[in-house]
Amino acid sequence: MRIRPAERADLPSIARVFTQTTRHAFNAFTPGGRTESGLGAEAMVPEGQALIEFAWDLWWGQWFAYVAELRPGEVVGFSCGGAEATETTEHRVQMRGLYVLPEHQGGLVGRFLASAVASRFLELGHRSLMSWVLEQNVAARDFHVGLGGEPRYRVESVGYFVREVPPGPEVHALVGYVWDDASALVIRRRARS
Template identity: 30%
Template structure:
C-alpha cells in the first residue's frame, strides 16, 4: 500500500471510492434512494477540478494498492467556515469497505496532518455525521467533539459533529503512539 499525493489521472479512482464509501458507510443513515443514485460520474468533475487546482494550502492524498487501484483518499486544508477556532480542517477521509480496519485511514489522516502542520496550521477539526461509524476513529485519534449542527442531505435532516484537535502535534497520539 502506498500513500501519495493525488495526481492527474487519479480522479476516477477517487470518485469511485467517494461514491462507494458513501453507499456502504451511510446506508441506514441516509435514504436508500439517495444513495442508490450516487454515481462515480457525478463526483468525477469535482475531483478532476480539485487535482488540477493545485492549491498550496490544500492536500489530497490517495491510498494506492500495488496493482494501481485507489482504495482510499483524504483531503484537507484551511478551515472553511470560520465558526470554530481551528486553523486546519480534514475535509474528507474515505476508504472502500474491504480495506477498512487495516490502519490505512490512520496513514492517510497522518499524511494530511503532517502536511497541514508544515503549512503552519496548529489545530485541526473535521465534521462527521453523528451516526457515522467513523466517529469512533476520530475519537481514537484524539479528537474531541466540540460542536454540532443540523444539515440536510438527500432531503433528510441530520446532525453533524465537529471533532477538534487543539494541537495537531498530538494527532493520533491518544491511543496509537505519536509516530
C-alpha cells in the same frame, strides 16, 4: 501500502473510492439503505455530481490530497486537507474527507492517511485541525475518537454530503472533531537503536 500525494491522474480512482465509500456508509446507518422518507444513497449523493465536484476540488489545487495505494495504481483510500468549510469554528483548517474502501477499513489505511494530512498541515504552520463527520455515521465517529479527536462542534445542514437533503425531517447533523495538537495524529517512525 504506500501513502503519497495525489496526482491528477488519480482523479478517477479518487472519485471511485469516494462514491463507493459514501454509499457504503449511507447503507450502514440507514435501515434498509433508506431514510424515513425513502431516500436512498443515490438520492443523497448523486454519483455524477459527486464525481465532478470532488474532481473539481482537487483539480484546481484548492486542496492537497493524499492517496493510499495498496499496489501501484490500486488506490484504496484518500484524504484531503484545506480550509475549514463551514467557517463556524475557530479552526482554520480541516481534514476534508477521509475515505477508505469498505474492504480496507478497520486497518491502518485511514490512520496513515490522517497522519499524512496532519503532517502537511504542520508543515504549512497549522498547529491544530478539525474534521466534520456525519453524526449518523457511527463508524466514522468511532474512528475519529480512536484517533484522539475531541467532538467539539455540531452543525446542521452544512457540508457536502447533506447538500442534497431536502429541508425538514431529512436534515442531518455534522459533528466536528478537533485535534488541538495536530502532531498527535502523526505517526512517527521509531528510531533504530
